[in-house]
Amino acid sequence: MTTLDQLRPGDTRTITNLRSSDLTIKLLEMGLLPGKAVQFNFKAPLGCPISVQISGYSLSLRIDEARLIEVA
Amino acid sequence: MSPKTAVAPAPVASIPSATYSIALAGNPNSGKTTLFNLLTGLNQKVGNYPGVTVDRKSGRLLLEGEASARLLDLPGTYSIYPRSNDEQVVLDVLLNRSSADYPDVVVAVADMSNLERSLLLVSQILDLGLPLVLVLNMADMAKKRGITVDTEQLSRQLGGIPVVVMNARNGQGLQELKQVLSRELQPAATPFYQVLPLAPEAIAEARQYFGCKTYYEAYLLLQHAENLHTMSPLERDQLEALGKLSKLDRPALQITETKARYARIQEVLSTVVQLPDTSSRQSVSARIDAVVTHKIGGYLLFFGVLFLMFQAIFAWATVPMDLIDSLFARLGSLLEGLLPEGVLSRLLIEGVLPGIGGIVIFVPQIALLFMLIALLEESGYMARVVFLMDKLMRKVGLNGRSVVPLISGLACAVPAIMATRGIDHWKDRLITIFVTPFMSCSARLPVYTILIALVVPDERIWGFINLQGIALMGMYLLGFVAAIGSALLMKFIIRAKKGGFLIMELPAYRWPRWGNVLYMVLEKSKVFVFEAGKIILAVSIILWVLASYGPGDRMARAEEAYRTAHADTPELEDELASLRLEHSYAGLLGKTIEPAIAPLGYDWKIGIALFTSFAAREVFVGTMATLYSVGSAADDESTIKSRLQAETNPDTGGPRFTLAVAFSLLVFYAFAMQCTSTVAVVYRETGGWKWPLIQTAYMTGLAYVSALLVYQLLS
Numbered sequence: 001m002t003t004l005d006q007l008r009p010g011d012t013r014t015i016t017n018l019r020s021s022d023l024t025i026k027l028l029e030m031g032l033l034p035g036k037a038v039q040f041n042f043k044a045p046l047g048c049p050i051s052v053q054i055s056g057y058s059l060s061l062r063i064d065e066a067r068l069i070e071v072a
Numbered sequence: 073m074s075p076k077t078a079v080a081p082a083p084v085a086s087i088p089s090a091t092y093s094i095a096l097a098g099n100p101n102s103g104k105t106t107l108f109n110l111l112t113g114l115n116q117k118v119g120n121y122p123g124v125t126v127d128r129k130s131g132r133l134l135l136e137g138e139a140s141a142r143l144l145d146l147p148g149t150y151s152i153y154p155r156s157n158d159e160q161v162v163l164d165v166l167l168n169r170s171s172a173d174y175p176d177v178v179v180a181v182a183d184m185s186n187l188e189r190s191l192l193l194v195s196q197i198l199d200l201g202l203p204l205v206l207v208l209n210m211a212d213m214a215k216k217r218g219i220t221v222d223t224e225q226l227s228r229q230l231g232g233i234p235v236v237v238m239n240a241r242n243g244q245g246l247q248e249l250k251q252v253l254s255r256e257l258q259p260a261a262t263p264f265y266q267v268l269p270l271a272p273e274a275i276a277e278a279r280q281y282f283g284c285k286t287y288y289e290a291y292l293l294l295q296h297a298e299n300l301h302t303m304s305p306l307e308r309d310q311l312e313a314l315g316k317l318s319k320l321d322r323p324a325l326q327i328t329e330t331k332a333r334y335a336r337i338q339e340v341l342s343t344v345v346q347l348p349d350t351s352s353r354q355s356v357s358a359r360i361d362a363v364v365t366h367k368i369g370g371y372l373l374f375f376g377v378l379f380l381m382f383q384a385i386f387a388w389a390t391v392p393m394d395l396i397d398s399l400f401a402r403l404g405s406l407l408e409g410l411l412p413e414g415v416l417s418r419l420l421i422e423g424v425l426p427g428i429g430g431i432v433i434f435v436p437q438i439a440l441l442f443m444l445i446a447l448l449e450e451s452g453y454m455a456r457v458v459f460l461m462d463k464l465m466r467k468v469g470l471n472g473r474s475v476v477p478l479i480s481g482l483a484c485a486v487p488a489i490m491a492t493r494g495i496d497h498w499k500d501r502l503i504t505i506f507v508t509p510f511m512s513c514s515a516r517l518p519v520y521t522i523l524i525a526l527v528v529p530d531e532r533i534w535g536f537i538n539l540q541g542i543a544l545m546g547m548y549l550l551g552f553v554a555a556i557g558s559a560l561l562m563k564f565i566i567r568a569k570k571g572g573f574l575i576m577e578l579p580a581y582r583w584p585r586w587g588n589v590l591y592m593v594l595e596k597s598k599v600f601v602f603e604a605g606k607i608i609l610a611v612s613i614i615l616w617v618l619a620s621y622g623p624g625d626r627m628a629r630a631e632e633a634y635r636t637a638h639a640d641t642p643e644l645e646d647e648l649a650s651l652r653l654e655h656s657y658a659g660l661l662g663k664t665i666e667p668a669i670a671p672l673g674y675d676w677k678i679g680i681a682l683f684t685s686f687a688a689r690e691v692f693v694g695t696m697a698t699l700y701s702v703g704s705a706a707d708d709e710s711t712i713k714s715r716l717q718a719e720t721n722p723d724t725g726g727p728r729f730t731l732a733v734a735f736s737l738l739v740f741y742a743f744a745m746q747c748t749s750t751v752a753v754v755y756r757e758t759g760g761w762k763w764p765l766i767q768t769a770y771m772t773g774l775a776y777v778s779a780l781l782v783y784q785l786l787s
């Protein structure tokens with residue numbers, strides 16, 4: 001199963017599932033909903049955090065957080 | 073019927089009056105603060121919500137005609153479910169009808185170019201049954217992206233609430249918003265989301281028991297039962313029992329609710345919003361990001377920005393600082409001539425005036441530093457700094473959001489510690505608060521300057537590197553290293569219940585608005601003057617008393633004896649001042665602690681200066697001037713320097729201020745918590761005496777041990 005942290009800059013995928021965690025609700029609130037298209041923008045120079053494009057805005061997430069988001 | 077009664081006035085219950093209150097709610101980065109500044113102008117007040125360290129911004133809003141209303145700027149949040157103290161405030165205000173802050177009307181600010189995410193919070197507030205006005209802000213941004221919104225249709229879909237399109241940056245839509253707010257407003261006619269089916273019995277019962285306006289309000293009471301500080305314990309137990317009875321799985325319900333709301337929002341927006349064909353053209357922000365977050369360019373830029381901040385503190389700020397310095401000196405001599413001789417005059421001239429001067433002198437540095445920080449925040453760059461620095465900072469127990477407080481600490485720890493409020497993870501915030509006072513603040517600079525000038529030769533090596541400059545830079549590095557090292561230590565000591573997270577919006581780059589920058593500078597300077605200032609002033613006055621009075625007639629007798637013995641000395645008055653200080657309570661204290669500080673190389677005179685500099689570190693210089701009878705020439709740095717250089721150590725016969733003593737003092741001042749205002753602000757921000765006491769003990773302990781080592785190794 002691919003997760004958001006494994007994508008490369010420019011890749012666009014569809015969110016399929018959020019792995020259950022404390023942060024599920026926070027991720028949902030920020031618009032990371034199953035069925036939504038998400039684009040990988042870039043990584044911070046040290047590899048974490050990352051920036052993604054979701055429903056028209058840029059969001060940054062740590063790698064651990066991106067790992068909770070399954071994409072296809 | 074007489075004509076008199078026929079024209080009975082209409083009920084004016086909810087027409088704006090002095091007590092009418094409007095709350096401003098919305099996502100972070102939705103332009104809420106800009107709108108607040110636009111609506112209130114300079115008519116705003118920053119305070120605290122009772123019991124929590126969250127900024128409470130309120131102001132007066134002038135409406136049509138003579139009407140006005142109270143406007144409260146709620147902290148920015150993405151939903152009504154709180155994850156931090158800031159967000160908890162939003163819930164507390166909107167759910168507590170007995171609170172003085174409970175609004176008559178809520179104005180929800182939404183980013184028009186990012187409506188989907190903005191509408192989550194809007195729909196939740198709408199379902200609370202409060203009259204609501206929706207502002208679609210950043211209309212310029214939406215236009216640039218080719219987004220159009222059918223506001224009439226949107227209003228219909230949101231139960232008929234007014235929808236106003238605005239651009240708070242240039243005032244577009246302001247008149248319309250004021251017109252809408254001058255009317256009598258109604259809550260939405262229909263709820264956005266039907267919450268009752270989630271837990272029919274519990275919600276219905278809670279609604280009846282607590283007399284809630286809507287089912288959603290009752291549902292939120294159930295969701296947040298244990299966190300509602302505004303409820304009585306009995307009411308909370310009642311809610312808990314209701315929740316348990318119905319076996320409410322709160323997190324699961326929260327997820328169901330959020331997903332359902334988004335589904336409805338997407339459905340509504342599909343009929344209301346026209347999006348442009350998504351072109352693959354890179355946005356301006358993306359192109360700027362490519363540079364700003366570049367693995368080399370990004371850090372170079374960041375260090376360039378840091379350099380600019382240093383420039384601001386050390387070069388630009390000195391001009392107004394010198395001006396303030398000479399102004400207060402002149403004011404002092406002016407008052408001396410005007411006021412009659414007496415205790416009160418001396419208190420005013422020697423205690424109060426220098427105390428106020430010691431506060432005001434730092435305002436230029438603080439204002440300049442916060443102007444730069446405000447510019448960076450306004451432009452959107454600060455979020456990228458957090459992004460760049462997060463991983464590095466996490467390695468030492470801090471996080472990306474600790475960068476701003478640490479940089480602010482170069483000016484003053486008091487506003488810097490208050491700036492940690494942006495860190496929502498408690499452990500990270502605590503560590504940031506703990507280590508920020510190690511950053512070399514502006515009050516340390518005069519101490520460093522005089523001590524370095526005393527023992528480091530003003531020479532260049534290799535023709536261009538100034539030795540004194542290197543020593544000064546070393547002191548700043550030392551503070552930084554101490555901060556990072558202590559953070560690392562704390563990382564392993566403090567246990568956190570929950571891990572932190574960094575799910576953060578990277579806002580689009582924008583030109584900063586000078587108005588917003590100005591308000592932030594004013595706000596931070598005010599915080600410094602009133603928060604730190606009142607303590608500095610109080611401590612200055614206490615220290616003046618300790619330094620001016622001694623037990624019994626000790627002082628008078630010593631003075632008399634000296635006067636007769638040295639009647640023909642030209643600098644008699646200056647020497648008498650030093651003598652008086654020696655026989656004062658402060659002198660006594662200095663002598664009492666002498667055995668404890670002797671291993672560091674200090675005598676009782678330095679002991680006195682250690683005490684007096686508890687008001688603010690720079691007082692050290694003034695006290696040394698008095699102690700060494702520099703007296704009237706105290707403002708002249710070279711005079712103090714030559715006096716200090718001439719002072720001999722009776723035990724060794726050599727100079728008092730050897731390299732070892734000076735460096736020991738430098739290290740002591742770099743580490744010790746010699747600042748009462750910082751202790752006070754840490755007490756307030758951490759909500760108790762535990763942390764300020766641990767911090768003071770740790771810093772002073774570290775200072776003592778390091779100074780001891782430096783002195784023993786160098787002498």
